[in-house]
Each structure stands twice: as structure tokens, then as C-alpha cells.
Amino acid sequence: MNTYIYRIFLAALLLSFGITANAGGHRQAAAKQPEIKRTLIRNVRVWEGNGNKLTAPRNVLIENNLIKTLNAADSIAGADVIDGGGRIMIPGIIEAHGHLALSAPPAELGDTDLGYMGAVSVKAAEIYLMRGWTTVRDIGGPSQGLAKAIDEGIVPGPRIYPSAMIISQTSGHGDLRRLNDPHPNMGGGATLMDRFKLLADGPAEVRRAVRESLRLGAVQIKVMAGGGISSEYDPIDTVQYSVEEMRAAVEAAADWQTYVAVHAYTDEAVNRALDAGVKVIEHGHLLSPKTLKRIQKEGAYLSSQSFGFIRQFIQPGQTGGQGGKAAEVMTGVDTLMETARDIGLPVAFGTDTFGTLRAYRIGQTEFGFRKRWFDSAEILTQATRHNAELLKLTGPRNPYQDGPLGVIAEGAYADLLLVDGNPLEDVALLEDYENNIRLIMKDGTVYKNTL
Ligand SMILES: [Zn+2]
Known part of the structure; x- marks a missing residue:
């Protein structure tokens, strides 16, 4: 396309957007900052994918679909609050x-x-x-x-x-x-x-x-x-x-x-x-x-x-x-x-x-x-952090590039579970998922919450 025709094409395109907006009767003002959805999960011990180790009880803040921090305050204005009751948080499988x-x-x-x-x-x-x-x-x-x-x-x-x-x-x-x-x-x-x-x-x-x-x-x-x-x-x-x-x-x-x-x-x-x-x-x-x-x-x-x-x-x-x-x-x-x-x-x-x-x-x-x-910690590592390494081999074809998967970490995708019992001691408790997995969050959205 030569430059002249391109300009006409562009002008027509812009005009068509303008007409559409007018036809709707309410032209948009300056774009508003999209609202941030916040979820605060309080009082959880986090398995960060590190051997048998769990963190001390803490609060995890999720902003939209990503984990914002593992060290959040007890209350955050405007956040949905879930009380973890001291349960263990692991990455989604x-x-x-x-x-x-x-x-x-x-x-x-x-x-x-x-x-x-x-x-x-x-x-x-x-x-x-x-x-x-x-x-x-x-x-x-x-x-x-x-x-x-x-x-x-x-x-x-x-x-x-x-x-x-x-x-x-x-x-x-x-x-x-x-x-x-x-x-x-x-x-x-x-x-x-x-x-x-x-x-x-x-x-x-x-x-x-x-x-x-x-x-x-x-x-x-x-x-x-x-x-x-x-x-x-x-x-x-x-x-x-x-x-x-x-x-x-x-x-x-x-x-x-x-x-x-x-x-x-x-x-x-x-x-x-x-x-x-x-x-x-x-x-x-x-x-x-x-x-x-x-x-x-x-x-x-x-x-x-x-x-x-x-x-x-x-x-x-x-x-x-x-x-x-x-x-x-x-x-x-x-x-x-x-x-x-x-x-x-x-x-x-x-x-x-x-x-x-x-x-x-x-x-x-x-x-x-x-x-x-x-052992149970090894199995849980295979199912989360290690499997995520395989996913990364897709390079630029990876459909999910906003943060890491398979870990609970700042900036990671908010794909996480809250579990009754300690899966690091017995990972088989996840087999009774209906009773033992109490919260399922994927991409910052809660799909199950029986807390
Ligand atoms: Zn197969």
C-alpha cells in the first residue's frame, strides 16, 4: 500500500470508530484505569516448592491474576478476604x-x-x-x-x-x-x-x-x-x-x-x-x-x-x-x-x-x-515446579507469559490450592480432593471454596 492510500485508509478507519461511538450515543471519556481485583488470603503456611519447608503463617495478596506479595498486611482496603485458618498453600497441580x-x-x-x-x-x-x-x-x-x-x-x-x-x-x-x-x-x-x-x-x-x-x-x-x-x-x-x-x-x-x-x-x-x-x-x-x-x-x-x-x-x-x-x-x-x-x-x-x-x-x-x-515433597515438586520447567520449553509459543507457573511466589500466576493436612508428609491426601482440597484458585479466580 503506498503512503497516500494508507493515510486515506487510516482516516477512514478512525472515522468509522468515531461514527460507531456516536451511534451508540455515549462517547467514551478518557480511558479509565481498569479496576484491580484484590484477594487477600490470610493466615496460611506457604510451600514455596522448597523441600519440606513451610513458611510461618502469613497473608498472601493476589492482584488480578497474579500473586502480588506473600507478606501482606492483615487487611487491605477493597480486597475480598479468605481466612486460611493456618492451612497449607501449595501451587496448583x-x-x-x-x-x-x-x-x-x-x-x-x-x-x-x-x-x-x-x-x-x-x-x-x-x-x-x-x-x-x-x-x-x-x-x-x-x-x-x-x-x-x-x-x-x-x-x-x-x-x-x-x-x-x-x-x-x-x-x-x-x-x-x-x-x-x-x-x-x-x-x-x-x-x-x-x-x-x-x-x-x-x-x-x-x-x-x-x-x-x-x-x-x-x-x-x-x-x-x-x-x-x-x-x-x-x-x-x-x-x-x-x-x-x-x-x-x-x-x-x-x-x-x-x-x-x-x-x-x-x-x-x-x-x-x-x-x-x-x-x-x-x-x-x-x-x-x-x-x-x-x-x-x-x-x-x-x-x-x-x-x-x-x-x-x-x-x-x-x-x-x-x-x-x-x-x-x-x-x-x-x-x-x-x-x-x-x-x-x-x-x-x-x-x-x-x-x-x-x-x-x-x-x-x-x-x-x-x-x-x-517421598511426598519430591512428588509435590515433580507435580509443580519441575513440570513448569517442561512448560517453559515452548519458548515464545508459551501461551502464559505473565509470570511463572508451578510456584507460590511474588509475580507468579495465582494458581493455588489450600489443603487440609500436610501434603509434604503425605501427598496421597490429595487423592481425596473433594474433602482435603478446600480452596482452588486459577488465574486469580476462585473455583472452589469450602472454608
Ligand atoms: Zn499419551
Whole structure:
């Protein structure tokens, strides 16, 4: 546009605003300072994410959606006041591995209805929030629309870091076709399933799939790098994607200053992913100590789960099918968690729940399961401060940049819980969230208060 035309365009634009204001009959005076909403939470002991330590009783002031100070006076003019009664304040829980859009079992995804699934996802998001989970790193499936609706205040739910489309090779863990379904890129055409995953083979297709996912709103990229439980035609030991294909994904994500997380259980799959520059390993249940040390040495991250949710599918002695695959993966969970603990490799706190509303509720059992390997303060750190480190890997794609998440600190987002009892002594008390979590605040808004 040349400058002259641009000026006319601008003048017309300004004029149109003026006309609109006049037509409304009440022209705005000079913009008023927006009113600050203040909430004072009195008499709480704060866990700042530091070992077993709690602060002495204090008052926490929240201004709009951020924590203003942990040392507020006893009364603040105009503030809503909540009396904490000496209870413990912790940051809102962060899910490192969720799937809010996978609101039907994978085998049924293709036969369901998008509107119905959307409704189930909305309910799942509400369940997460009301369990005290204020952020979900959504690691596959189109949750970006739900994220937008939550951010706009249309429905209640956690903050969501969407991955949009799951990217899988043909016959990979994301290839959820029935056996005789035609291939979408080989004359099959698109089906409802193509809202959830992209089948991509060869570096060029993988690049395109990553770009498509980013375009749809992914803030990190999810790639299937090895066999999985919920897919029928890829044994757990299969290695998926070549180094070249995965490197294409890593480069395409890096062009958007974000990263690739891979689904993988085995040494072969994880070593190949690390060779390609992958930053985050999801699951890893069958990894040897050697590969875990490599993850640590290269500054990559391990995002694993105790799989309380998957344990229910395992029948004793079962070998084939999804139950057999689940059993195979579960053989490694103790070694994985114990080795990670012993070498000091942090394990992100996630559940991998999907498929039914019951599953989303079962996610709360992750706290108790982890007590087999970690103490309560460690588990709480994984679920808050450490998980927040993973979220930061999204760089400029991070949708929430006004302050840190996963901590109670000056300037942090006001995502916090008030708890009956001491979760640093027994984190499993959070499993009875209905009784023991008395206050849930996300983004400065109170969603539950039974004080
Ligand atoms: Zn998963």
C-alpha cells in the first residue's frame, strides 16, 4: 500500500470508530484505569516448592491474576478476604502428560461424534480443575479449541498447552485405523480420525505434519517414536521413524522455537530420538540405566507415569492384545523410577489418562502410586515446579507469559490450592480432593471454596 492510500485508509478507519461511538450515543471519556481485583488470603503456611519447608503463617495478596506479595498486611482496603485458618498453600497441580481431546477410547475415536467428544472434553477439563490441577500439558489430540474456550472464560478448566495433531508413521502408535481401512495418503481420503493424528512418512511429510500442527495451535510437537499400548498393530518393541524423519520434526519445531516430545518405551527408540535432537521422552518404562543416564547427560527430560490408570486393563497372565502390551510395559516401571531417583534425573509428573470420564478421575491416584519410589515433597515438586520447567520449553509459543507457573511466589500466576493436612508428609491426601482440597484458585479466580 503506498503512503497516500494508507493515510486515506487510516482516516477512514478512525472515522468509522468515531461514527460507531456516536451511534451508540455515549462517547467514551478518557480511558479509565481498569479496576484491580484484590484477594487477600490470610493466615496460611506457604510451600514455596522448597523441600519440606513451610513458611510461618502469613497473608498472601493476589492482584488480578497474579500473586502480588506473600507478606501482606492483615487487611487491605477493597480486597475480598479468605481466612486460611493456618492451612497449607501449595501451587496448583500440573499434568505433564494429558489428552483432553481423546475423550473416547482410541479404538472408538473413529466411530464417535465430534460434538459429543467436545462435550466430554469440556467435562474432563472441569474434572481436572476441580481435582486441583490448574495446568495440563496436553500431549496429543486437538485440545486447542478447548484451550481457547477456557481462556475466554466460556467453560471452566485448566490452562492447556496443546500439541494438536499426533504425528505418526504408517503403522505407528498413532495409526489407529482398523486393519482394512484404506490409508489416508494412499487413496483412503480423510476420516474423523484425521482430526486427531497425521500419518506422515519420510522427512518431507514429517516436516509438513509438524507445520500443520503448529498452524492449528500446537505449542509443542508430539511424535510417536515406538510401539504403544492402545494401538493394535505395532508391537511395543518396534522402533518408529528414522533419525532423518525425527530430525526433520525437530528442525521444523525449532523454526517455531519449540520442541518435540516423543512417545517411546525402549532403549532403541529413545536412543534414536536423542540422536535426532529430541528434547523430551514420554513414558520410557523399559529404559536401561545406561539410556536414563544418557537422557540426563544430554539435558533432555523424562516425562513418565506410574500408570495407575493402565494397571486396570492388565489381566494376570495375559500376553496378547492391549492388556498384554500394558503388562509388558509395566514390568519396567519400578526399575525406571528407582534408577531415575537414584541418579537424580527428575521425572515429570503425569498420568496419560484418556478415553472416559472415569479415567480422568483415576488420574488422582498418581500421587499415591509414586510414594513407592519418592517421598511426598519430591512428588509435590515433580507435580509443580519441575513440570513448569517442561512448560517453559515452548519458548515464545508459551501461551502464559505473565509470570511463572508451578510456584507460590511474588509475580507468579495465582494458581493455588489450600489443603487440609500436610501434603509434604503425605501427598496421597490429595487423592481425596473433594474433602482435603478446600480452596482452588486459577488465574486469580476462585473455583472452589469450602472454608
Ligand atoms: Zn499419551
